[in-house]
Amino acid sequence: MKISVIIPVYNRPQMVKRAIESVLAQTEAAHEILVINDGSTDETPRILEKFGTRITVVNQPHKGVSAARNTGIRLARGEWIALLDSDDEWLPEKLAMAREFHESHPQYLIFQSQEIWIRHGKRVNPKKKHQKYGGWIFRQSLPLCIVSPSAVVIHQSVFKKVGLFDENFPVCEDYDLWLRVARLFPIGLDSRPGIVKYGGHEDQLSRKYWGMDYYRVLAIEKHLKENNLPPDLRQAALEEVLKKLQVLISGYQKRGRRNFQLEEKWRRYREQLISLKENL
Template sequence: MPIVSVIIPTYRRANLVGQTIESVLAQTYTDYEVIVVNDGSTDKTVEVLYQFGDKITVIQQKNKGVSAARNAGIRVAQGRYIAFVDDDDLWLPNKLEKQIACLESHLNIGLVYSDMFCFNENGVLPNTWAKANPTPSVQRLWTLFGRNFIPTSTVVVHRECLDAVGLFDETLTSCEDYDMWLRIIAKWQVHLLSEPLVHYRLSPNSMQNNEEQMLVNWLRVKEKAFGRHPKLQKLPLKFLESYFFNSYLSLAYLYICRYQGAKARQTLEHYQKFRGATSVYKWLWMISFPLLISSQTSDKVPASIKQLMQNGEK
């Protein structure tokens, strides 16, 4: 049986997934299997996958989303460790070698991830991901709750971690990886290898460009973790405002700008449950009713209100 199972979910990436697979097959560490889950692609993805023959295992399923695709791969995986890579990213040849050595020499680590290069159609960006987004020196549940600093395509995790915390949440259409890492870090240590071991593709059509969807799912993940862990509920208010509560205000204002008052008020009700009826809450609630305020006024947040949405009330 292989030591590592590499799982690649793919959807309509016939022009890119082959490059991803080739980067995995070029690893200096060789005791692994590659499981590609084709999530209902309607392009030539199937033809590309079958060109690799028995070098990879292909799972075909109807389009259910990336969480369901990763879960399908996990269910058939035989490895002691599970590695993830998205279908447009590329691994450096020594990625698995470095990370498996780390895991097998530090048995207290449940998940290891790495730095990565970011690139687009113009080439590789000058700063690595970790330089542009410094990882907290303390990697614990509360710091990860602040923001997700674990890129999925860099992750190798013990299979026993996934067996203990469960599979990816298939009801999340984004941020499903963040949800998983929050569950894992509550029980196991995670470790960063500061060396870049992945090339991460910056795509203009990335799911991350859908601001509403990202905010909705990001808040759902935060709510789940906040409810599971009383220690998070005891964090300083300033921290919670900056990294949790104020995102409800941002989402509510996004809905207001789209004249979706009912959605705005629903979002504000969630905010009020956690933070109370602050002045920003009252102001946004008022302008969520289009008859009460002109479109010219609601098109722009006053500077004082915007500052409070970003930093919290004094």
Template structure:
């Protein structure tokens, strides 16, 4: 497996990607925190995903050559917005920032130094959680791990997009965000990442996560385990999945499907329960069949 090398330049350019849709009341806090970074070599790409509020006017009023606005007339979702910006990014490193979150001023500089020192292709930082304007302490199970934590990441999303930074070659190797997933698209990306790379943790509180609102994906989509199930089913077909990975996926997949099926039965949706059960069994059967295939003879393509 080939690993994308870290760029070696005197002052790496960092591209900050901020997707947004109808968040005029919150967006400028994120943009200001990005433009206020102490790291000097920076570009900020805001993808306005079809906003109909004051977002275009607010962005047009920002007089800073480091800011570029990519305007999409029709909303395509957060994954598509991020992917558009990744394609346009010029940076040696790419950092994600959600439009309702913010960074501390030295986040970019400290995370960049951490990645260069440790050779990480991807890393995250700690984050401050705010809910309703008040700081809250996450429970222990939400603690951020460091390194290879594939099995733990199957249970729940343990990486926050607004804390992440990537070397430029990361997306060429691991792939972009899955635009078919309306939510849990980051859960899918972290699992694909952990098949190949550790995710480094800079143990410093450098991002602020603002939660508790109805316009967030975590509250807009009920029953998000369906999207996690879809992500795990897709993961089973990837060539880098080992028998150990498959066993971990199967254990968590069966648990999540069991919970989802119980929910379907309570809501009188037996056809949906049967559909998801069949998808799971088909995917697991194909993965196990691949494991038992004999190796190709010498000289075979």
């Protein structure tokens, strides 16, 4: 099982050092480690140089995490892809666990492990809404992202079928991709933790953007535009997009503003949902 590891990084010298070291410390070695330096302007390039030939560094102008991951996926020589965000780290058995899970569940072309969460230096338990599921999980993936990039291992053929990360999404790019994947592939779940996921630091993308549901709406709309979306999944998608639109509309109202485009979308999707239920 040849696994290419892809680590995108932008201005995170100490974090990416920890991430890379966690891959080098694996009990089973990766096929290759591609670190995509997305135009870092601090000491990150010097930190990467210290690893020498143990990693392959690819430098590109700053384009965002989606473009960095896509660069790595295109260059990867392994049959399988394992993503690792620069602010997370793997437990030493992560790649060995991936091989074992694949051998026991060869039907999955994409699978993920459980994870340990650290927030502000302390271990915390994920909330119920973050619960991971295995199998056909499109419906469960609609509320929010329940597939972690750092926990997932993906066969190259999956990207050929669904495409890469959408580089127009500054956030929720993973939510968008996993929805596309979950439509067409079952996603396996290894009940063992394979990663340590860190949060609470200042440069997290989720802390920089208000109204992330706007991008989740755009992701769901991709599926609503498709004629072959099964009626039960269409109903679930419509119900979820209405919830997210209402959250956004309420957010504007609390700020003393209105967004007529979002309000019109809400009315249109509500009419579609009513019509769908009448015809079921």
